[in-house]
Amino acid sequence: MSATAPATAASSAAEPAPRLRYVLRLADASLILAQRLGEWIGHAPALEEDLGLANTALDLMGQARLLLAYAGELEGQGRDADALAFLREEHEFLNPMLVEQPNGDFAHTIVRQFLFDAWQHDLYTGLASSSDTRLAAIAAKALKETRYHLTYSSGWMIRLGDGTEESHARMQRALDALWPYTNELVETDGIDREMIAAGVAPPMAPIAAAWSARIDAVLREATLKRPHAVSFRWYGKQGHHSEHLGYLLAEMQHLPRTYRGASW
């Protein structure tokens, strides 16, 4: 063993922590939104929308599985995707607070989806050329799904925003309610900046600009008003959550926690 080996081992053992948290943020964003969308199954306004929302949920679930499996490997504690999804506590989930917000009416679901899709589209476009080849491959695969999700949610934004008086009012209400949660999507904290410096995550400024322009273009066509910026900040990605996540996790986790190791 060479003299430098312990130092190398120590730095590589310490290194995954920020990367692990960054991957968990991505994984949890997809996982929690998938769970929310799943709540629509059997309740959507039309059979076709039922399937559409379920398809999107399954796409997001697929992304979460790949990302959680990777996170499990980075963690190196032998936890697989299921263990990370079902056996972590609320404060260990690092999804942005936007995705845990309740479905509300169809307008809330669509606005939440659109804000998320636009963000994921621009972020994953950057991630597809990440220095982390595993992450780059997952992002490239997910991007094909996200493109469709964005088309779908943009279509509904415009259709309902520029629809009847009732649908317009509901969409504006949903947008006003959900807008504050977008801050944390496009702002960076220490972990983000460390990942950006390492070339794992793409620089956020151009993504925030692209995201903002994309939102404006759709809002204009949907005749919706972009809400004013608020100074209050939410940090779901640091494990601080609204009261809604606990209930969501209780529903998502109670079966695997009650019957450990249960399978189909």
Add this chain to the structure above:
Amino acid sequence: MPDTEKRSDGWALYEVFIRARSGLDHKHVGSVHATDARMALEHARDVYTRRQEGVSIWVVCSSDILASDPAEADALFEPARDKVYRHPTFYDIPDEVKTL
């Protein structure tokens, strides 16, 4: 957007045609409800191509299809019944023709 016949709630029925593979025809597979053609295409994708059934989708508003009247079947289709000579089975194909 074509001027289509819609229900009172603004939705209309669209017929869906899927091409299973390149080179094949689009085949009628069913229908979806939608408020416009673009939405119908997305619904067709979500309902009918979940299991890799297709590489191309057409949607047509059902009210834009003019269908023959079953009551007129006699007048439309009976006259062809006794004209078997219209089938190309009465010609001897020359041996030199290989690829017909």
